[in-house]
Amino acid sequence: MLKISKKADYALMALQHIALVQFGDVTPGRVVNTKEIAEEYNIPLELLAKVLQTLAKNGLIESHNGPKGGYLLARSTRQITIAQILEGIEGPLGITDCSHEKEGELCLQREHCNIRTPLLKVQDSIYQLLNNMTLQDMMGGTPLITIQSPSAQGVAQ
Amino acid sequence: MLKISKKADYALMALQHIALVQFGDVTPGRVVNTKEIAEEYNIPLELLAKVLQTLAKNGLIESHNGPKGGYLLARSTRQITIAQILEGIEGPLGITDCSHEKEGELCLQREHCNIRTPLLKVQDSIYQLLNNMTLQDMMGGTPLITIQSPSAQGVAQ
DNA sequence: CTTTAGTCCGACCTTATTGATCGGAGATCA
DNA sequence: TGATCTCCGATCAATAAGGTCGGACTAAAG
Numbered sequence: 177m178l179k180i181s182k183k184a185d186y187a188l189m190a191l192q193h194i195a196l197v198q199f200g201d202v203t204p205g206r207v208v209n210t211k212e213i214a215e216e217y218n219i220p221l222e223l224l225a226k227v228l229q230t231l232a233k234n235g236l237i238e239s240h241n242g243p244k245g246g247y248l249l250a251r252s253t254r255q256i257t258i259a260q261i262l263e264g265i266e267g268p269l270g271i272t273d274c275s276h277e278k279e280g281e282l283c284l285q286r287e288h289c290n291i292r293t294p295l296l297k298v299q300d301s302i303y304q305l306l307n308n309m310t311l312q313d314m315m316g317g318t319p320l321i322t323i324q325s326p327s328a329q330g331v332a333q
Numbered sequence: 334m335l336k337i338s339k340k341a342d343y344a345l346m347a348l349q350h351i352a353l354v355q356f357g358d359v360t361p362g363r364v365v366n367t368k369e370i371a372e373e374y375n376i377p378l379e380l381l382a383k384v385l386q387t388l389a390k391n392g393l394i395e396s397h398n399g400p401k402g403g404y405l406l407a408r409s410t411r412q413i414t415i416a417q418i419l420e421g422i423e424g425p426l427g428i429t430d431c432s433h434e435k436e437g438e439l440c441l442q443r444e445h446c447n448i449r450t451p452l453l454k455v456q457d458s459i460y461q462l463l464n465n466m467t468l469q470d471m472m473g474g475t476p477l478i479t480i481q482s483p484s485a486q487g488v489a490q
Numbered sequence: 491c492t493t494t495a496g497t498c499c500g501a502c503c504t505t506a507t508t509g510a511t512c513g514g515a516g517a518t519c520a
Numbered sequence: 521t522g523a524t525c526t527c528c529g530a531t532c533a534a535t536a537a538g539g540t541c542g543g544a545c546t547a548a549a550g
Contacts, residue, residue, distance in 0.1 A: 177423030178335050178459065182538065185429060188448045196447075209496070218441040223539055229498065242547030243495045258455070266334030272342060284375040290353075291345045294471045298415070298462065302335065305458055314451045339509065366525075380510055386527065399518025400524045 184265045186219050186227050188314070191261060193217070194237065195253045195311055207246030227265065234264035253315065259306035269306070271299045341422045343376050343384050345471070348418060350374070351394065352410050352468055364403030384422065391421035410472065416463035426463070428456045 193216065194208045210228055214221040228247055232239045236256060237247045249256070263269060270276050272295050274283050286292070350373065351365045367385055371378040385404055389396045393413060394404045406413070420426060427433050429452050431440045443449070 177337065177341070177419055177426055178428055179430070180334060180428050181536095182430070184334070185442070185448070188452070189442065189446065192447050211496090217445055220539060222541080225497080226499090226539095232498090239497065240547090241497050241545080244548070245496050245546085247497095262334055269334055271335055271337050273336070273339070285342070285346060288374055289346065290349050291342070291471060294466070295345075298466065301462055302459055305455065305462075309451070309455065314448060316451070338507090368525095377510060379512080382526080383510090383528090389527090396526060397518090398516080398526050400520075402518075402525050404526095 178271075180262060181266055183223070183227050184262050186217075186224055187231055187261055187265045188258070189213070189217050189219070190224065190228060191231070191236065191249070191256065191311055192314055194247055194249055195315060198249055199253065200315075207240055207244070207248055209246035212246075231261070231264055234260075236260065236264055249311075253312040254310050256311040257307045258309045258311075258314070259303060261311075262306060269299065269303050271295060271302070275299060335428075337419060338423055340380070340384050341419050343374075343381055344388060344418055344422045345415070346370070346374050346376070347381065347385060348388070348393065348406070348413065348468055349471055351404055351406055352472060355406055356410065362405075364397055364401070364405055366403035369403075388418070388421055391417075393417065393421055406468075410469040411467050413468040414464045415466045415468075415471070416460060418468075419463060426456065426460050428452060428459070432456060 190213050193213050197206055197208050210225045211221060213219065213228075214224045228237065228239075231237050232247065235250055238250050239245070239247055259269070268276055272292070274286060274289075274292060275296065277283065283289070347370050350370050354363055354365050367382045368378060370376065370385075371381045385394065385396075388394050389404065392407055395407050396402070396404055416426070425433055429449070431443060431446075431449060432453065434440065440446070
């Protein structure tokens, strides 16, 4: 239960990979293309491409067209939170259907609903959890494999 | 994203209703049948029946057969946590596919996966959140929820 | 200026999960 | 014994998720 989607998983992996290449590498600033990430983590290429496009549209990464093109982080690893990434892919956090209820689609239980308020508090707590954790925090002790990086400590800016 | 299912919603409503009737009412100890709950909250009868059966099988409520039958809480409202209810309906908490990976179904990304460990920390935090909140908390007062950021402290693995 | 490698974008299909339904068997009490 | 309830398994439809395909656009290299 409460599972996040594969797309969101892929997004997290990809962003972490881009961050590692961009900041902890021998060639900092190098752009990363979709194929490189897809092969590294065995992610279907086409699907990953869609995920990266979505992330770019949401302003988390910036795309560079043409040959030698690819993606770069749009801002530092400390300024990208897990909540931003997940919401960019899956839409706003909402543990119940009525979390973001629009006009006219009132749930049938609402009239006597007794669990809405406490659940919204739970939801808020989960959101804080996800929004307090950044990409930087995710990069702690996991070294990158393909690229030699003895001191892969994110020196974000 | 991170939505809980309708069945789980129904389970929470039903349990809270049973608790209210059983403890806060003019006729304490009265059993509650499926139809009463279904009509009160506009829940499809057959579906709610299944949900209650599942809850009974998981030991959260006890069923009484025959006419004037119905359900009662199996233990006090302080001993039933939200986590127990949700897991009883939707299965164990797992924000990623690899949270409870069985033999032979290793995920393709696992080899170079760099997000598993941090995500498991997030998952653990969410679990604590849900397991620290009881049915009692959902009923009158303001639920007390404490959040812990997994990024702040390293949970040993 | 043409080619080529790459991103970009939208439509599409396929499968798994969820929400909901149906039919009957077993238990209990008037 | 009949009416009323829970119990249980099988089934179906709707929706979302995962994954695919084809084509348009862009920029660097020859």
